[in-house]
């Protein structure tokens with residue numbers, strides 16, 4: 141599975157090889173069309189276009205060298221042609237083919253393939269009207285080829301790329317229809333009719349009534365279904381939102397307003413837009429002033445890495461190949477049920493916290509017993525690594541029914557960042573300080589980073605994402621300093637979503653990475669030299685972003701490498717990554733317990749290419765989804781592997797020292 145463009149929806153990546161054959165193996169699209177038709181509704185079936193299908197697939201590495209998936213187009217098109225003919229025979233008038241790859245960087249060969257494909261498909265079912273849709277970004281250098289596709293209509297994303305509309309209107313040929321996606325299908329905000337109407341009026345003036353279609357910017361799959369059941373949101377906040385049903389109503393209302401049919405919600409729409417501009421719940425005096433006041437010095441640790449490393453070694457006194465974990469320990473049924481009872485009110489806050497304390501204590505004792513060097517508290521108090529912080533920060537809202545599809549039948553309910561973000565009180569200090577009070581070994585504080593919080597939420601659309609990220613970063617910076625004051629000597633700031641925030645177009649990567657890195661640094665850089673900052677990312681494709689990863693300047697980074705057999709460390713090696721690094725040795729996606737030898741060998745491999753005194757021994761990611769029956773032996777083996785490594789590389793097995 142991989143993420144669908146820059147959404148949080150995952151699809152299964154099709155794999156193609158040189159002898160792949162295509163044939164129609166499902167009747168879903170025909171059955172559903174016929175079912176609707178029998179009810180008197182002629183629908184517009186929607187298919188992934190052939191270029192998007194091929195481009196988003198992958199070619200297994202074992203394939204013949206030089207094999208190009210585009211070569212499969214000739215074999216694929218007859219199947220598409222067959223589908224189109226059958227839909228036409230069933231009575232379809234329109235079919236939509238989605239080609240969102242038109243918002244990506246395409247090669248000349250890919251643009252050529254796009255033209256070839258649609259020339260063939262247009263000829264295959266001449267009675268059918270084809271609508272080719274792109275979304276999630278502008279067309280840019282693909283605009284000319286897209287405009288000239290020999291189809292009846294084109295759809296574009298006017299939310300993400302409003303500035304291209306003028307060119308499209310000017311250059312579209314005299315017979316094509318243009319579908320203008322003006323209602324944001326990617327976010328939960330209500331449209332601002334006064335902002336959108338002029339664009340539609342211009343399009344209408346240039347195209348005439350018969351050639352303008354009004355639409356959501358993309359599929360509504362990426363927003364929740366309906367606001368109707370959100371009974372607990374207060375009216376002002378609710379007035380700012382639109383889910384899929386409300387977005388469809390907006391499309392219709394915009395059409396009516398355009399042609400002069402009065403709509404009663406026009407007033408409400410204007411009131412909502414005005415209140416978002418002025419509401420004191422959104423605009424908190426001081427927050428943006430603090431963001432504007434961020435100075436270069438706030439983004440840098442006082443001393444360079446080598447100086448800090450020496451101070452941290454003195455303070456932490458960890459052995460060579462120190463062992464640690466990524467944060468969470470098994471979220472057992474007991475933990476989940478205690479949280480559910482507390483949320484329902486069956487047990488009180490005190491009883492719940494007592495329960496969490498007992499779990500934390502058991503987790504700390506377990507780590508001490510097996511000999512982990514840098515401990516964690518286990519994250520039992522957290523439901524989710526973003527929600528936990530969002531619930532305690534100003535500017536975040538949580539809905540009852542704001543579910544969106546993540547993959548298959550799995551849904552997530554992202555928080556909504558609607559206003560200036562502020563930290564009211566410490567969020568994690570209580571748990572980290574409690575855990576530290578139980579042990580003489582160092583306890584690692586555990587936070588979710590600003591980019592990950594941003595990336596896994598619905599984000600406000602009235603200021604740049606960068607500004608929101610900086611607001612979150614400042615709140616986290618205060619938390620980091622609170623942890624430091626509470627005596628926590630190592631603090632991990634997780635950024636598993638840093639990579640998935642990369643813009644779709646390469647030319648925008650630099651700008652994104654610059655502010656994303658700075659947001660992380662802003663959250664981390666306030667600490668003393670002898671406080672060790674960790675970060676964690678659960679992937680290991682770092683080749684193209686390694687400079688940015690190094691620029692985070694975390695003292696330690698833990699990454700996911702066990703399944704790739706350390707191949708993925710390559711980026712760190714060729715870059716000569718200077719700071720400490722924990723390449724994961726335990727694949728936490730599997731119930732399998734890795735053997736001592738296996739984990740030892742992985743680190744031996746890493747030690748062959750990276751300075752061994754910079755290496756940590758840890759799992760790939762948190763242990764939240766695993767059971768104790770696997771975690772116990774796996775971590776025991778992991779610690780044994782580290783001990784063997786210390787012997788092998790000739791360093792004394794220093795006993796974990798007392799905290800300073």
Ligand code: GLN
Nearest residue numbers: 466467468634636678762
């Ligand atoms: N600290 C988190 C945990 O251990 C990190 C999770 C993640 O990287 N997705 O669960």
Ligand code: ZN
Nearest residue numbers: 677678761762
């Ligand atoms: Zn992870």
